[in-house]
Amino acid sequence: MPQISVVIPLYNEIGNVGPLCAALAAALGSADVEIIIVDDGSRDGSSAALDREAEQRGEQFKIIHLQRNFGQTAAMQAGIDASRGEVIVTLDGDLQNDPQDILPLAQRLLAEDLDVVAGWRKNRQDGLLLRKIPSRVANRLIRRITGVWLHDYGCTLKAYRASVLKGVRLYGEMHRFIPAWLATLTYTDRIVEMPVRHHPRRAGQSKYGITRTFRVLVDLIFVKFFLGYSQRPMHFFGTIGLGFLSLGSLMLLYLFIIKFALGVEIADRPMLIAGVLFFLAGLQFLNTGVLGEMLARIYHESQDKKTYVVRGTVHLEPPA
The missing domain is CATH 3.90.550.10 (Spore Coat Polysaccharide Biosynthesis Protein SpsA; Chain A)
Incomplete structure (x- = not known):
C-alpha cells in the first residue's frame, strides 16, 4: 500500500x-x-x-x-x-x-x-x-x-x-x-x-x-x-417564507383595519396585490422547505450517507 x-x-x-x-x-x-x-x-x-x-x-x-x-x-x-x-x-x-x-x-x-x-x-x-x-x-x-x-x-x-x-x-x-x-x-x-x-x-x-x-x-x-x-433546507426556505408571510400578513391586516374600521376603499390599492403576493410567496417557500426536508431525509436514508467522518478509534481491552 x-x-x-x-x-x-x-x-x-x-x-x-x-x-x-x-x-x-x-x-x-x-x-x-x-x-x-x-x-x-x-x-x-x-x-x-x-x-x-x-x-x-x-x-x-x-x-x-x-x-x-x-x-x-x-x-x-x-x-x-x-x-x-x-x-x-x-x-x-x-x-x-x-x-x-x-x-x-x-x-x-x-x-x-x-x-x-x-x-x-x-x-x-x-x-x-x-x-x-x-x-x-x-x-x-x-x-x-x-x-x-x-x-x-x-x-x-x-x-x-x-x-x-x-x-x-x-x-x-x-x-x-x-x-x-x-x-x-x-x-x-x-x-x-x-x-x-x-x-x-x-x-x-x-x-x-x-x-x-x-x-x-x-x-x-x-x-x-x-x-x-444541505441537511436543513427548511432553515433556508423557511426563514425566507416566514419573512414574506409576515410582511404579507401585516399588509393585509392593515388593509382589513382601514376597510372595516374606517370604511376606506382598498380595491384599487397596489398594497392589496402586494400583500396577497407576499403571503402566497411565503406559503410557497415554506412548502419548498418541507419538500426539501423530505428529499434530504430520503437521500441520506436511501444512500446510507454518513454525515460524519471517523478520524480513528481507540479501544483498550480490559486486562485479563
Whole structure:
C-alpha cells in the first residue's frame, strides 16, 4: 500500500506527456508513491503516449483512460477512487505545477496532522488580464462566501488526507471548491496553504478562459446553499417564507383595519396585490422547505450517507 497517491487529470496534453512523466519520476524517485494519471478522453495522441510512458517506467505509474471527455472534476474523482494511499495529492498535467512540490506538501500534512495542505501560486506565471485578475476576484468571493481563507483556490496542487477526501463525491465543477466541501467534514484550522512554484505553460493550450470566472460565480450560489443548508433546507426556505408571510400578513391586516374600521376603499390599492403576493410567496417557500426536508431525509436514508467522518478509534481491552 503506497503512502502517497498522486492524481493527475489530463486532457489533450500530447506535448507535456513525456516531460511530465520524466519530471514525476525525477521528483518522486523511489518514494512510496503511486502515480495515477487519468486520461480524460484525449484525442490528440496523449492516450498512446501515456501508455508508452507507463510501460517504460514500471508499476509506479498507473494510467486510467476514460471513455470520453467527462471534465476535470470527473477525471479527478476517477483517480481518487483508484487511489490507495493515506495521502492524496492532486495536480494538473500541464507542468505549470512543479512535481518537486508534491512531497513537501504531503510531508507537511503528515507531520502537522492536517487534512488539507493547499498550494498557493504566490508568484503566478500567467497573463494579468485574462487569468490573474479574474482569479483574484473569484478567490476573494470564494473566501468570503465559504469561510475557508485560502489565497489560491484555483491551484490544483493540493495534498489531502484520503479518509477525509473520500468522504465527499465530486461532480459538476466541484474540483474548484474541494477545500470548501471538506470544511463540512473537518475544522477549517486543519486546512492550510503553502507557497508552491508555478511555471509558464511550455506546450499545448490552456483549457481555461475568462468564462471560467462566470461559471465560478454561478457555482458559488449552490456552494453557499450546500455548505450551510444541505441537511436543513427548511432553515433556508423557511426563514425566507416566514419573512414574506409576515410582511404579507401585516399588509393585509392593515388593509382589513382601514376597510372595516374606517370604511376606506382598498380595491384599487397596489398594497392589496402586494400583500396577497407576499403571503402566497411565503406559503410557497415554506412548502419548498418541507419538500426539501423530505428529499434530504430520503437521500441520506436511501444512500446510507454518513454525515460524519471517523478520524480513528481507540479501544483498550480490559486486562485479563
